[in-house]
Amino acid sequence: MLSLALRCSFFCKENTMTEVRVRFPPSPTGYLHIGGARTAIYNWLFARKHGGKLVLRIEDTDAERSTQESIQGILDGLEWLGVTWDEGPYFQSEYAAEHMAAAKRLLTDGNAYKCFCSKEELEAKREAAAAAKGDYRYDGVCRKLSPEQVQEKEAQGLPYVIRFKVPQEPGKVGFDDQVYGRVERAYEDIEDFVIVRSNGMPLYLLCNVVDDIRDRISHVIRGQDGLSNTPRQILLYRALGAPLPIFAHMPLTLDLNKAKISKRSHGEIVSVQFYREQGFLPWALANFLVLLGWSTSDDREIFSREELIEAFSFEGITRSNSIFNYRKDDPKFFTDPKAININAHYLRTLPIEEVGALVKVEFQKEGLWDAAYDGEKKQWFLKTLDMARERFHTLKDFASLGRAWFADDFAMDETALAKNVLKHPGLKEWLPMLAERFEALPELSHDETERVCREFAEELGVKVGILVNGARAVITGQVKGPSMFEVFAQIGKQRVVTRLKGATQYFE
RNA sequence: GUCCCCAUCGUCUAGCCCGGUCCAGGACACCGGCCUUUCACGCCGGCGACACGAGUUCAAAUCUCGUUGGGGACGCCA
Secondary structure, eight states: OOOHHHHTHHHHSOOSOOSOEEEEOOOOSSOOBHHHHHHHHHHHHHHHHTTOEEEEEEOOOOTTTOOHHHHHHHHHHHHHHTOOOSEEEEEGGGGHHHHHHHHHHHHHTTSEEEEOOOHHHHHHHHHHHHHTTOOOOOOOTGGGOOHHHHHHHHHTTOOOEEEEOOOOSSOEEEEEETTTEEEEEEGGGSOOOEEEOTTSOBOHHHHHHHHHHHTTOOEEEEEGGGGGGHHHHHHHHHHTTOOOOEEEEEOOEEOTTSOBOOHHHHGGGGBHHHHHHTTOOHHHHHHHHHHSSBOOSSSOOOOOHHHHHHHOOGGGBOSSOEEOOOOTTOSSOSSOHHHHHHHHHHHHHSOHHHHHHHHHHHHHHHTOOOGGGGTTTHHHHHHHHHHHGGGOOSTHHHHTTTHHHHOSOOOOOHHIIIIIIITOTTHHHHHHHHHHHHHTSSSOOHHHHHHHHHHHHHHHTSOHHHHHHHHHHHHHSOSOOSOHHHHHHHHOHHHHHHHHHGGGGGGO
16 A cells, blocks of 8 residues: 555664654543553554653643543553553643743744734634635734834733744645655645744643653654644754654544544543443453554454564554444443453453452452452362353453352342243242252262253253253353353352252242 | 545455455454353354546556545644
């Protein structure tokens, strides 16, 4: 799709910055959302792959919208995902003096000028242009002001913003984006943009560049929505006499209506925290997110950390936006089915000890944790998880669907009750009778319980499945689960017998 | 409106740069089968796409142009 020469320009072009340094600069105006998380992961992968550094920088210059809570949320989210940074977090607000100094320099070097046009004036011009169906760009009236005129206006105490002087010549600015290829923008299409507000505060475009220069960022990896900012930022780098980083823009993640996902309009479904609460394994989410816009040429989709770091490159990144196919109000999937599928995959393939550690946290929250699970019941605990996890999708399932394994106050699934218990009235007598036969055994083993069940079924002249599934319902509250003979043995004689005898209650 | 970007199954995508091996491959989802005491896993099979139109060519998903559709950016937000 894109010429190879262009794609590998990072490796071929001489670069004054030998060290790979990338950054993730969230603005703390809300929780960490999956789009931001994906960008962070890409940066992290790139840094790890090239032995570089990931800098975390909190862009908190919008004091009104930034919150401490949000900062903490972002940090927690990254940490949970396993995205580790090497420097920071730095806070953009602490470098205000530097941003100002840069603005002053641009002013004295003649790369910027003071603009006294009021917001109202500009607004009027914008509206007039819109009414005439034309497009508006700052007309540069203040750029033409003589030094005397500027002095005069300043003497009058008129407020001013500082605008950058975009070259007024036929050329264009361009750069080789690592994902999108050559991107160019004619000077005439760029207006003299504001870099400092009338209250003296520098704007994002400038701050961001100044910070990236100071942090010696070699590769700017960010969302495609930053693509059209890039030409202006390059102008800033040039004027500031700094070397250019390499740019790589990622396609965006869209919602079902193909609109950019945002915290504001999508709520929890796009928040990393939500997945944490819903029982996602952190790496499963990361793995899924990475696949939204990146792939390898082979058919691999499941990657360990190491494998991903090894496999990752800009080459595998698509240029088209991808849709986050979440399904709200779907009884089976509460988010993108693929995300659930990947989570389920990790849930049943990860070393059981790892799953155990995560389930422990879940159980502690649910009041299901028993200290003995870390002690004498540890083997039993892990084996139970191992048996149960095969058909679970999230960590929460252990405490909900799997509750009967660990506690006596579990819920009876309605389908299980109707289909596997009430449908066969004979079970009202048979299950307690089965309990008696189990009681006669020294302990419940897979083979013994199977023998007993089959013999009993034969005596009764019914299919063993009726007995077994009826038992499953009253013992686990579920319509599905592992082989019941293993379940008998695992749940243990006492609970099994009690629950089988209690079957009569369902017939009243 | 202006500038820019994008366009393959419902979704994520491979293939496109270097045209034939692609009546387009994989994954998820969905449907069916096998397995089975259930469900799940696993395995087997099915459904399902090159946005449209021209052009170039012996040959186009791949190259060119146009159309349409979608997205992003156009702030004294970040």
